Amino acid sequence: MLRSCVCLRSESTKRRSSSVEDASSCRSSEIERVGASMQTTTLGPNGQPQPVAAQTTTRASSLLQLFQRKGWCKHFRKPLRGMSASRAEKTIRAAIFIQKWYRQHQARREMQKRCNWQIFQNLEYASEQDQAELYKFFNDLIKNMPQAAATGNKYHQNSRISILEEDGELVEEAGDIVSTRIELPITKNDIDRLIDVFRKKKGNRLHPKYVAMILREGARCLKQMPNIVMVSTAVSQQVTVCGDLHGKLDDLLVVLYKNGLPSTSNPYVFNGDFVDRGKKGLEVLLLLLSLYLAFPNSVFLNRGNHEDSVMNARYGFSREVESKYPRNYKQLLLLIDEVYRWLPLGSVLNSRVLIVHGGFSDSTSLDLIKSIDRGKYVSILRPPVTDGEPLDKTEWQQIFDIMWSDPQSMQGCKPNTLRGAGVWFGPDVTETFLKRHRLNYVIRSHECKPNGHEFMHDNKVITIFSASNYYAMGSNKGAYMRLNNQLMPHFVQYISAASQTKRLSFRQRMGIVESSALKELAVRMRDHRDELELEFQKCDPDGSGHITISKWCCVMESVTKLGLPWRLLRDKLAPGTDSQSVNYVTTLDLLDTDVIMEAEADGTTVMDALYANKSSLVTIFNIIDADNSGEITLDEFETAIDLLVAHMPGVYSKEEMLEKCRMMDLNGDGKVDLNEFLEAFRLSDLHRKQQQEEDMRRRSTHRTIQNPSDSVTKLANAISKNTAVVEQDIDPTDCEADAVDPK
């Protein structure tokens, strides 16, 4: 008997094809594997080998041996009716032709999907890394100036206590403010009215005094909660858990619409990351706090790593508050900080299931976490507000680990170099942790998943992510989970604003995700534009404008360090280029197109964030100023600069900073006070802005001399068209939701 796949079909229920396993969905564990390997292949010799390994089985190889055949199989299982033998053979050949073409297409499409996903993820984590650098800088600063550890920022402590008590000085805002009035205690009626206001595209701003009221009252009540909140399903018989929302009010409304408002019989746990990235972070935060105030025993809020002013300065929430309440944002941001510092750090369901935002490490101790005075940690990325007490770094580490960690498939526990904070924890760490704390499993969030949820570590770690269309429209589904009294999980996945994707063709949908990925990547590349140009030119001594593909990939990685599969991205990032070499000028031209420059102006860079986050600068000053004299010596300042430069190379120039400092020491006594210190940074900022303007001017004149090629213009137009956002009133019924079959 000829060994052929056709003959064996009767024996095997499912024929395995050689195309990508599970090509039907962007299965995230697949992506994680591919993603990790993409990291591995491009990390330099001194880069740490990165975790997630494929879980290979030998099942496939034995099946494969069955399918291997020598020679062409001419056995027809069912003779094609009414056809001559030659006709039938022609048909079969045509069928094979189509099949092999389709499989190739599928494989490439799958790779494309993974590529886009990889771009989004790496960009997100690389940015987070920058923020984590700030934390490490502070850590180093404290380490190198031990007397500073004892002082902390008393300055902050005092101003914080007052904000909860006083009514604050709020002023009227310009523009349309709704007339809606909210009074305490908040009722279900208020919730309905709030939803009706918040979901509108326009006319959706509450009077700032009500915003302040909700924030203040929210913080005051949250302060009463323990660090780890005990949740029980004794009365409700069930509970719903939601993950990251990231300012996606439409997703929150979809969940409330499909799953009902909270009540004694319908409790909710929201697992952090309510703000940043999405455009309605303030509304999400206010609605969640209002739900909590209206149904205090049915709503549980956990802190996420984005409930942090340092993150907000970088990821858009601070900007959002400023743009919505330009006259009151400072006051409101201070109140938001209060909410953050009093948010509980996690929950435990029925004493069996832990719910935390990130995960845990091999040193995580819930007892220790329960004993922490969490109010000290206004921002997790800045040193805690101590009261003359020495800083407890173990404690700080504990909080970091539960907020920032990610699960990995490999065994062991190692620092999470991708995020720059927290750890990667393996299945063995999970097992030990669960045993030690007598838990069944852990629910966490923190990572975007294509289907809004994922099981890992033998179903002991469940990721739940509730922001659909997170990276781009159509990029992923969101999900929420319902647990019954036995804590068996059921998932509902959904996409909000479904009508926007439904009416699009397949091609258009893929185009949107891809364009979004390219746009974000190009914006990020702009940070390194000059360096890229320099490196490209180095490889092209003749000035031909062309370099080999390998060289192009090399330069891209060495400059951006993003760990992306550059070879696969080549024809997108160097459009119009042929298959032998790369016209790198097109890459640079792409970065200079309007659509990319506008997108850059829209976002915030690390520098912007640092400057915007003046409190960080004040903290730095206070730490250096160990004796609280209000002045620091040039030597002390120099130490701080050294550390800052070490952590953020390319962001600060040491000579520049020192020069500014010396210039600021107006009375020449070798000391700098706080104002002079801030001036030094502000001057640097001015200087930087001047430099940026100079760069832009230089580039725009250069551009008019050499017009961008047609292919660059075409690509830029496509990106512009595909990423145009049409804002509408939110309609929670406009969703596509389906329950996932329980495992």
Added chain:
Amino acid sequence: MDLDSVNNDLEKRISDAFCVFDHHGDKFIDVREVGTVLRLLGCVPTEQEVNEVISATEQLGETSGEVHLTKFLPHVSQLLMERKMEPATPEKIIKAFKILDPENKGYLTKEHFGKLMMEEGEPFTQEEMDEMWPVAIDPITGHIPYEFYLNQLMVYL
């Protein structure tokens, strides 16, 4: 063969595509990924051709089920240089579809096409079939207008 001095661009291309699936960094990939790597390189192999590459390059003994770059590289370099498994032009693909549509209706019925794809040649799995339908089927007629379908896919990639 010195893996560190892979200079030739073709070999670099193959090596890059291969390494995308090298999860441990040890230059081994799972045999199941061989097809994908070939397709990534622009080849359009039949299942049989993929299996042939696997049998020519698969490790024996303990590490069976895996393929090492040292075997993969020369074998596939050769194949690519001989222009084996080359992609077809859109015209050829349309021609193949037309053979399945002898009455020249310009479309195929779901039933006919589905049966063909899942029973003849190198049959699709149910998964692959399910993946194909949403894009291939015209929601109004319920048929597969193959030329239009082809256009959608071709232009995108």
